[in-house]
Amino acid sequence: MSKYLELKAQISQLQAQAERLRQEEVEAVVAQIRQQILEYGLTPQDLGLAVVKRGRPPKKEPVPPMYQDPKSGATWNGRGKPPNWIAGKNRERFLIVR
Incomplete structure (x- = not known):
């Protein structure tokens, strides 16, 4: 060998x-x-x-509303597309005072 x-x-x-x-x-x-x-x-x-843990992250808590329509009482948190009742208007009028 x-x-x-x-x-x-x-x-x-x-x-x-x-x-x-x-x-x-x-x-x-x-x-x-x-x-x-x-x-x-x-x-x-x-x-x-x-x-x-893998997978989807936990859902975030919703953001409190910043604006409110005085007529209908509808609210908006300021994120995303603005609703028709505030679109193109002065947002200071709709601010929620805390």
Whole structure:
């Protein structure tokens, strides 16, 4: 057998041995960490492992109205397209005083 093939076989054996040793060490470390978590009563939040929720962000609270139509009592918060009762008019007249 050539030296090259012998070296490849040795590399393969050493890699398998290294993986077995790594797995044994990982199991020991995990057991130690679990024991310490129980001992100190740690939570995922204490460890910075809080679950991040994915999906839509929570809905924002509605903005309180800034303007009110004195005739109909309709209100508008000043965001988006202005309603017909305030469009093109001086908005100061419709401000809600707080």
